[in-house]
Amino acid sequence: MEATPQTMESAQIPPIESVIEELAARTESANLGVSASDSSHGPEPAAAAAQNSNGDSSMMPELPPALAAVRNKTTEEILADLNKSPLFMTELEDNDDVAALQALAYEGTPLENASDFKERGNECYRR
Numbered sequence: 542m543e544a545t546p547q548t549m550e551s552a553q554i555p556p557i558e559s560v561i562e563e564l565a566a567r568t569e570s571a572n573l574g575v576s577a578s579d580s581s582h583g584p585e586p587a588a589a590a591a592q593n594s595n596g597d598s599s600m601m602p603e604l605p606p607a608l609a610a611v612r613n614k615t616t617e618e619i620l621a622d623l624n625k626s627p628l629f630m631t632e633l634e635d636n637d638d639v640a641a642l643q644a645l646a647y648e649g650t651p652l653e654n655a656s657d658f659k660e661r662g663n664e665c666y667r668r
Contacts, residue, residue, distance in 0.1 A: 623629040
C-alpha cells in the first residue's frame with residue numbers, strides 16, 4: 542500500500558523543535574521531583590523511595606533476592622564467587638579427587654591414549 546502525496550501533506554507532524562522542547566521539559570520535571578499531582582507520569586519520588594526496601598532513592602524497581610545479595614559486592618568478590626561454581630571456573634583448586642580423575646583419563650602409553658581418543662571421536666561421529 543503506497544502513501545500518496547495528499548495523505549503525506551495532510552498528516553499533522555509537529556516540528557522537531559517543539560518535540561525536543563517537550564521532551565526536555567518532561568526530563569527536567571522528572572529530575573526536579575515534580576509530584577504526581579503536577580505530572581501524570583509515575584508515582585511521587587518520595588513514594589518510590591518508600592517502596593524501595595534498599596533505602597536508596599532511585600526510581601528503579603526492586604531487584605530479585607538473588608541479585609539483591611550481589612548488589613553491594615565488588616567485582617573481585619563477584620568473580621571469586623563465580624569461580625567457585627564449576628560452570629564458571631577458570632582454574633581448578635588442588636584436589637586429590639580431581640587429580641585422580643585426570644590421571645585416569647591419560648592412563649597408558651601415548652599411543653594407547655591417542656587410539657582411545659580416536660575411537661571415542663569416531664563413536665560420537667557415528668551417533
